[in-house]
Amino acid sequence: MSQPPTQKNRANLRDVAREAGVSVATVSRVLNSPALVQEATRKRVQQTIEELGFVRSAAARAINSGRTQILGALVPTLDNDIFAITLNAMENRLVELGFSLVVATTDEDPEKETRKAKELLDNGVEGLVLTGKSHTDALYQMLERRYVPAVVISCFDTEYRLPTIGYDNHKAAALAYQHLTSCGHEDVVIIHGPTEYNDRTQARLDAIAELQGGQIRRAVETELSVTGGAQAVRNLLDQGSDCDALLCLSDVMAFGALNELNRAGKSVPENLSVMGIQDLPAAAETYPRLTTVHLPVQQMGMQAAEGIADWVVHQERPRPIEVQSTLVKRETVANRW
Amino acid sequence: MSQPPTQKNRANLRDVAREAGVSVATVSRVLNSPALVQEATRKRVQQTIEELGFVRSAAARAINSGRTQILGALVPTLDNDIFAITLNAMENRLVELGFSLVVATTDEDPEKETRKAKELLDNGVEGLVLTGKSHTDALYQMLERRYVPAVVISCFDTEYRLPTIGYDNHKAAALAYQHLTSCGHEDVVIIHGPTEYNDRTQARLDAIAELQGGQIRRAVETELSVTGGAQAVRNLLDQGSDCDALLCLSDVMAFGALNELNRAGKSVPENLSVMGIQDLPAAAETYPRLTTVHLPVQQMGMQAAEGIADWVVHQERPRPIEVQSTLVKRETVANRW
DNA sequence: GACTATTATGTAACTAGTTACATGAAAATG
DNA sequence: CATTTTCATGTAACTAGTTACATAATAGTC
Incomplete structure (x- = not known):
């Protein structure tokens, strides 16, 4: 029978330290700044980590750094292509920037959006990407009260209370x-x-x-x-x-x-x-x-990813960014003159 | 200037306790089992929470419960409708079940999938939904070593090493x-x-x-x-x-x-x-x-959501589930007899 | 009125990491 | 050879919650 050691008997830092005969600080250093640890010690600790199958707890790291590395996107739906391409681009860029992306759908319903935003934030999301400008006051207040960075995509409006990254x-x-x-x-x-x-x-x-x-x-x-x-x-x-x-x-x-x-x-x-x-x-x-x-939605997704990531990391609110729409003439319009 | 109190001067449990003149245990009870706290005390604590704009740290909760309430889905792409409907259904069901969904794309590349899976797990994801049966040994080993629940969608195979939830x-x-x-x-x-x-x-x-x-x-x-x-x-x-x-x-x-x-x-x-x-x-x-x-992809999404959530919560590996494909006769096939 | 039961609250020890500071030893300098 | 610097490592106090256990204060029973 496979033991079910869901979380319980998983090795932690202290276990590794004890097993390797070093202090917790040394183990932590092996993980975070290995250059500070002598080669022999480092090797021994690394081997112990291997043997015990030790994996750092993301939660414990987050509690110290105050950083979860998780961002959230709220889109009306995934059911059609409209947002899929943007999300795809956003996700790819965010991963490059060291973040994970939580996706939530709102069905274009501000109340549902507010509930989902709250759930995401309660689950530790560090910043949000919202779609469009129709949101509840409760949502705005929540963002302000918690100082949560949030950008808005799919529109462009320099006057808007949140930075917009999108097309006009x-x-x-x-x-x-x-x-x-x-x-x-x-x-x-x-x-x-x-x-x-x-x-x-x-x-x-x-x-x-x-x-x-x-x-x-x-x-x-x-x-x-x-x-x-x-x-x-x-x-x-x-x-x-x-x-x-x-x-x-x-x-x-x-x-x-x-x-x-x-x-x-x-x-x-x-x-x-x-x-x-x-x-x-x-x-x-x-x-x-x-x-x-x-509409350059792919570009928009990348820019949004960069904007929100930057805000989260450097506490610097991005400027609104306009991506330009352009006419694409193909075959479905006749000249009636 | 808006103060940038990203994480730092955010109120924590101890701040609330001090301000309300109660112990940290009482504040924690107000949040988790309010029935145990006398009404007057509860009201006072709740008001203090309001005043200080206190928000529970997800990381600190996770460290205690060992539960992040976040699941991950790895799909080849979001760029077309193929997976969007499944994800949409999955996300909706998962939210009902109290989870958030992190989405990552793999471009149908097992190596990329393995990297992304590692990132998700390092970021605290509790379980994974994978697409199809082509994965690296490294991924399988990672899942087993860390005892991470993972189900596979878009296929059905009772013999497969992970539970499959999908169509044949x-x-x-x-x-x-x-x-x-x-x-x-x-x-x-x-x-x-x-x-x-x-x-x-x-x-x-x-x-x-x-x-x-x-x-x-x-x-x-x-x-x-x-x-x-x-x-x-x-x-x-x-x-x-x-x-x-x-x-x-x-x-x-x-x-x-x-x-x-x-x-x-x-x-x-x-x-x-x-x-x-x-x-x-x-x-x-x-x-x-x-x-x-x-292909009932919506149903598949829901079932996958339930299967993985159940596994994470109850440590019980789900049985494979087959969703049935059915012929839909419309207008593009002629009878040549 | 003494004794037990119930309820509300507090103390302190957990969870799993990170890190400032202290210590000891070896290497570099005078 | 003594002193200072550098390097490796350890101790313990943090991060922000949860919770077992202890305690105090009522309420209920004989």
Whole structure:
């Protein structure tokens, strides 16, 4: 039977010291600054560590250093690609910087986010990466009271109370919409995800409203997913409503939209144009290839990782960082002039 | 200037005790078993905790309980949907069970996985969820030496040295291939991702090899992504090679394949059939809708969460759990009889 | 009113490391 | 050869909690 020495009979520093016939300080030195220990002693201690299968307790280290080396990220969901690429980049960079990343999902619900943030902080997370600007006062207070570094991704706003590291959603949407109008599209239907607590979608809508004279002319709200995009188009077609172009405020919805238009026998961009925002890798492979606005989410993930790590280590609040969105012209927008 | 009291001047248990005029034991009781403390005292202590903004140190708690409440998941990547849904489900269930989830990516590289596993364990993770069966001996030894609970997802094998919680890749691929043959498809091209260190892809290929008399007849290896699927089809078309059906061993490649076939003007399933494996949500919305094998990855995520949490808490190794794959007939497979 | 039971609280010893300071011995300097 | 410096190591006091045990103060019983 395998003994179940979960934590109990695991060797600790004192065991190693006793077994090797040295003091705890010496063992600690072998682990942390081996140069200070004579070679013979060091060898002996190292061998004892091997023999006893000794592993330093992370908790005990943390208690002394006040550092857990763990950061947390709160994202709305992992269920689609929108945040996955950012997280992937963030995780990779953080590991290089010596941190682990705890991921928690919020379902775009500020209350849930607050609860999860509390759990993460209670579990020893040293800093947080939040998504967007919609958070509860309780969360802000918690961060301030505990002096927890926290940065915000997926948006850019120098005035915001936390450092933002991301793209300007307003600009990105304007870029997309203006491309459509510059190609002669008059009647554009905006397909967007839920706006409740989603300031990024709201900012994109606001930008378009501005360009349409203060009021969005035609918009349909749907689920922020491939399925949502498909459903929106299905409804539009069922109602027999016509338009020049579809602007999906996120690529995933554009993917669904394109599929559904193909199914309905509508030619894109001959019958109508379609645009997305984000430029996921798959956007280059849709049929037809999706014209979209590129959001450098990978770069954002890396910068966020560096920003939060720096803040935690050097107690220096990072400046907001804007990553630039750019228009990617492919095949789903026609020139109507 | 905001004081930078990162860790230092943060109030601790002793500060609260002194300020409230009670002993440290009483404060600890207020936090852990408030019923044992008289109401007046409890109120006073709670108020002092509020005033001083006292927050329990996770590290100090962990040192006593030997429990960090943190689990780790090692997945090949977050860059596409394949693992995102599983992780999402896992994270949600783990939070319910009182754990946090640290996510690390391995790029399907056992050495990198071993390094990351070590980092996670050194950072205090109590248990691991691994993906697939390709791991280094060093990793196995590390897990055994440290008595770290670890379960494996995305496969099912009762003989494996760690408990597997997942689907049987062999069965899933057989299910897909047999559907194609039962519909009269003779000449099937298998499109699959890299097999190096990817035992799941290998198991799927093995199943098909068996059904084809020991040797895969036609296969093309590509990147495990939408882009990869599209490229594979592009190459196939460029070479002018014909076939009855395309079996993509993962939905994401099927998405790319369908797009590319649409682009080439090939009718699916009239010209050729296409199948995927996984049944991502988007599979129901492709054009045409993708026939695939459903892998209940959400259920797998939940079960894995429960299995590893149980093992960590009750020191009881879970039994392997198989989640069943099922055929989902949609529109991309024609009957050739 | 004395004796026991119950309840609330405190003391101090744990958990597993790190580290300032002290000590002793060997090496370098005058 | 004595003195100072350097190096290796040990002692014990920290980090921030938890908890077994002791004690004091009520409450309940005979």
